Amino acid sequence: MGFFVLQKDKLNDFLASLEEYEVWAPVQNGTTTLFEVIKDFQNLSLDLKHQVLISKSAVFPQTESLFTFDRNAHPQATNLEKKKETIIFGIRPCDAQSFQLLDPVFEGDIPDPYYLNRRNNAILIGIACSEPFLNCFCTSVGGNPFSKEPLDLLFTELDSVFYIEVITEKGKKIIDKTSTLCAPASSDERKQKEQMAHTSESKIKRKIDLNHIPEKLTGIFEHPIWKKLAMKCIGCGICTYTCPTCYCFDIQDETRARKGRRVRVWDSCMFTEYTLHASGHNPRPTRGERLRNRIYHKFKFNIDNFGVVGCVGCGRCITLCPVNVDLIENLSAIKEVE
């Protein structure tokens, strides 16, 4: 659709000039980066490695109030009003891929208005991974450090400029709005970007061959390996909260004197309370069942329900797990189980 170039020092002006949009961007927060509506462009951070809280939180926030009410009067919906169009800037290609896994869940036969109100209103601008990180394995799950869907614009950081690829109409609109800052890209910049794409792909060190894992999983549901693999897991929520494709949530009521609200918050299948019945019975009582459910959900059930693997290979669950529960190690252990 078109290739442009933006001088690196012009990035802040580029984002500032889009003030009729609500711009979400990775913001420096100590040693990690948070995804927030950016106010002060100084602490915009393009350090993709420390994006712990991911672009998913721009369309599926960790805490979102569904409606407010007072003592059984008719509830008023919140977070559904028509909002300014939003731009989500600085998305890693693997995180962008996760939108394609979240969308079918929240669309489906009963669409979720809260997610779709934000998602359909968002323009996605990605930044290609020129330097993949320690545990990236996106190439093993059909992804790529320079993959484009479902982005509207893809930035690639060359030495002095950003190389911008326009992918969709929405992206074109943004470039038209900022035409004074962007210039058409020259062919050698394009070659430089292709070259970078190629070398970046070759830098990915972690790999796993996924074929016939779903068939292997069908047979080993009762296998004792799950208990062994989960022995070191401490049942915290890091792997699920920092995972771009995890969408489980909890609904709770919170009241203050006569007023209250129903709120939707992220939840994790690794917590005990997740499937605990009021009677005390828990279909998944130990960490073995929970780890098994997480792997089955992403590498079997997601294929049964949506036809695609539920993982984008971003490697965060491997990097951030405090006790080194390694998804790739677990998947290879499953492949060898007889």
Next chain:
Amino acid sequence: MKNPYMPEIAKIIEIRDEALGERPISTFKVAFQNGHDFNHQVGQCAMIGILGIGESMISIASSPTKKGYLEFSIMKMGKVTSALHACEAGDTISIRGPYGNGFPINEWKGKNIITIGGGIGQAPLRPIIQYILANRGDFGQLDIIYGARTSNDLCFKDELFELEKGKDAKVHLSIDVEEVEWTRYVGFVPDNLLKIKPSPENTIAVTCGPLVMIKYVIKNLLELGFSDQQIFTTLENRMKCGIGKCGRCNVGPIYVCKDGPVFSFATLKNLPEF
């Protein structure tokens, strides 16, 4: 776009105590304030709750043939159900739904029906009985096998005694432990089923109750010659959204709230976690 999380407000018309004791069960008769038409199917559920406390998924205990109101039989168990049990007639509650696939009752036309319930498990079966009684000619013989721990744990006693006298259905009540003026069967429901020995010929068996009872009932039904397609049951899991999004009620790849809670044993058999 309709907001699936937004509940309707309904008023409690009447509360009938079904079972007393440590885990009391009451039947709540509720009607929508603004005449909202719920048009649910037999066997579907709804998310009932009190704004400020929470919601829980309860099967609708009245059949769609009963117009103008809904009935829910609720056992006092957790935070929401205890709050519901503290309500009186005239209080308002929030209802969201209907959810779940419900029983395929139209496919059962012309067949004999056996309902096998245990304790509170009789509540999801009650709409089947009411629907059959309302369209008595469309169905064959109706057997109601129902048991509970003690006689005051039996729900819908007056209705069932009524039916026992009449000709519309054969009622086989049972209690687990001997009691003085109890003349009917004493023992567990699966054993009562074996004693009655219903013929699988053109018959559908539906069972609800504690998980251990369901497992034995299905085993006995298979022994009696029932095929997998003829046996139906409902599964219960912790549910929060009711529309297959929040991810917690899954049994294998299927979600109990959306693809269930009613399953034929044919689908249930190859589900991993059952």
Next chain:
Amino acid sequence: MNIQKLRDEAKRALNRKEVKYLIGYQKGSYGFRVSPAFIESKEEVDRLIFSPLCALSLANYLMLEEKLPQSEDKKKAKATKIALFARGCDSRALNQIIAEKGIPRDELYIIGIPCKGVIDLKKIEARFPGVVDFAEVVEKNGNYIVTIKEQIFEVPKEELVADTCKVCQYPTPLIYNKLIGDNVEGYPANYDEIHSLEEKTLEEKWDFWQKEFDSCIRCYACKNSCPLCYCEGCVLDKLTPQWVRRSVDSSENLLFHITRTFHLAGRCISCGECERVCPMDIPLMKLNRKMEKEVKELFNYEAGKDPVSQTLLTTFNLEDPEDFIL
């Protein structure tokens, strides 16, 4: 640290009829990672290692709910003990858990390892980015010898060692059945880092903590990785009444962390796990070490010194300070 001696000791432990299994460290799945190992039989003992990379606390696994299934002969022998390696801080955690009747002393077979300090994974991964193949680290007179494939690097210990280990008072285990290696001298108590925050004004302190708690995502890793956080029905999970709400905002996160810090007052043994595991790098140890300092100064009490002493908040002294009381 002589690895062979450690493995022999582990073999001897597993030979004992009453030991169910042994918890130790093994090579992680990539780069500098180390993973816990649950060893049941003598043959698997060669997986065991110990190096400055062994940062996680094994004492935490004693209180997680379900244990490893027992092999047939162990079941026959009615094995009741769990063997584990314990560094200085782990041994203090064991002391505290035993003193609080969390686990009986005779259910533990403790192999003590005097520890010269562990490496902060974030620091070494920043220093040597992108290391996926296995790497070895050995400490030699004040420097870390890091070997990655064939290359060898020498890095001053000061650069890579975890902050909590820089002020560690008890590197030599205080409770053990067997001790491997010679004692290590602890540092004197040092709370400069806490003093520097204490001297700030109330507003500055408030803003500092408000920003930290704002980035907390309530993943419960600090709670689940802490050896002393093992209460059956934790108040943070309670629904009736609900103390801490599930919605994640700085106000609820503040209550979450105040509750955790207060419930660890006089119990926390500064192993630094909560700070190590936090994905958002929140300096949680500042809170715990502030309470450690207060408890030392006000009540002259230290957590985990021995497995018998009464816990802090269940006792009192007549001369406890009361100048703040009207």
Next chain:
Amino acid sequence: MSEFEPNIVAFLCNWCSYAGADLTGTTRIHYPPNVKVIRVMCTGRVNPLFVVQALRQGADGVLISGCHPGECHYLKGNYLARRRFLLMKNLLEFIGVNPLRLRMSWISASEGKKFADVITEITEEIKKLGPLKSFKREVI
């Protein structure tokens, strides 16, 4: 602008301080009405989380008052509470909440006058400090 009237929550132990407060009333000693009293059986019963929740839900200051050391109806309740609230006060100060917002006092059943003085002193101090905005639970 009407002058700021602080909200003070007071946990009074039933045997001593509550009786003392009662005595203050019966002897018609005047004290500021800002205090909201919660009767507890012993200061040892007061969970430190009560203090934090009170501050988060509208209280500008909290007082825990009980029997003098040695007079506790349950022998050691006040000693245990003394340790608890000294630690909680220092922790709150470390996080940025003024320590004057969490006070403790020994008031026996006969010290009606002292109860009035304590309440007056606390109300004055908290009036000077102003409302505790930052610590509030998010209003819905």
